[in-house]
Amino acid sequence: MLQPFRLALALVLVSGAAAGAEPATWARVDRKRSVTIASTPAEPLPVVHVAAEARTVFLFSAPIQRKTLTFDESRIRVLDVGERSIIVQPVANLTDGERQEIGVFFADGRAPTRAAFVLVTDPRDVDALIDVQRPEPPNTACQPTAQVPAPRPEDFVLLGYVDAKGVTTSRRKGKLDAAQGFILNKIVAFRGTGWILADVTILNRPDHSAWTPREAMFVGRVGTPLRARLVAEKPGAILPGGEGRVLAAVEVPETEADFIFTLEVRGDGERRLTIPDVRFLKPAAEDAL
Structure with missing residues (x-):
């Protein structure tokens, strides 16, 4: 007669113990x-x-x-x-x-x-x-008479491209690979807050064909090459014997060390402009006021 009662009591005690053992639910x-x-x-x-x-x-x-x-x-x-x-x-x-x-x-x-x-x-x-x-690119549709205002020095500071450390530069001259038919007149390497830019002036040798720069890459000693934005001072081909100026820019992580890249600018045919060991100097220390 007592066995069913004892079984029921045991079930109640077990279920109560299990309920008491449940942790509080604080799941995110x-x-x-x-x-x-x-x-x-x-x-x-x-x-x-x-x-x-x-x-x-x-x-x-x-x-x-x-x-x-x-x-x-x-x-x-x-x-x-x-x-x-x-x-x-x-x-x-x-x-x-x-x-x-x-x-x-x-x-x-x-x-x-x-x-x-x-x-x-x-x-x-x-x-x-x-x-x-990614943010949508700005709407380029505008009135025919509308003009983009020229950038001002304060714009670069407000946009965060220049901070208290300023911009560091390095430059060099010298001949490039003769087989590609380019002479390096000058390269200036700029480094600012989160970005690098190479300003390159080259001569297309007279014995080579006209050449139009199309795309640019910064190739490091390790890691994946960085595709850069390429801007030509004068759009179009650089004629034989002519001089051209191109700028290649890309965003980079901020570090306290120099960057060293090979700059590759690819253009018409198989010709490419290759500039090794382009050094972007580390940011300057902030001056104490």
Whole structure:
């Protein structure tokens, strides 16, 4: 007679113990959202919430250069890098006030060339999926009489291209590969806040055909080449015996060391302008007031 009662009592006690053993549910809420990256160095980086118990997936709207990915390996794990994706997970929850930066360059060279984010841990939620968007290019449709205002010195400071460290330069002259038919009149290497620019003046030898520069790449000793924006002072071909000036610029991560690149400018046919050992000097120290 007592056996059913004892069984029921045992079930009640077991179920009560199990209920008491359930942990309090403090799970973070998973978020899926779109994030637009900064278009200039002066803009704040988008903030992404990460957590040690979750993975965060970044999906990019364009292919990325995997070898240009930068992050603190002691704090962040990168679980996978694809053509258009990155999966990350912190080694441990980031401490209160800790901000970890992660960044990568796009493969197409279109501005903005780099996507960067600030990673933090929030007790309330975690970003499971980040749909990375690039800012839309400005609307070029305008009235026929409208003119773009000439840039002013203050514009460069307001846009963040020049800061208190100023701009460093190096220059050199010398002959290039005679087989390609170019003579290097001058190259000036500029380095500012988050960018480098090579200002190149060359002579197309008289015994070679006309040549039109088409694209430029900065090739480092390690890592993936960086596709640069190329601007010619005078659009069109550089005629035999003629002189031409081109400028190649690209965004780069900020470091306290010199950059050394080989500059390649490709043009018509198989001819290319190759300038080795172009040195971009490290930023100058800020003067104390």
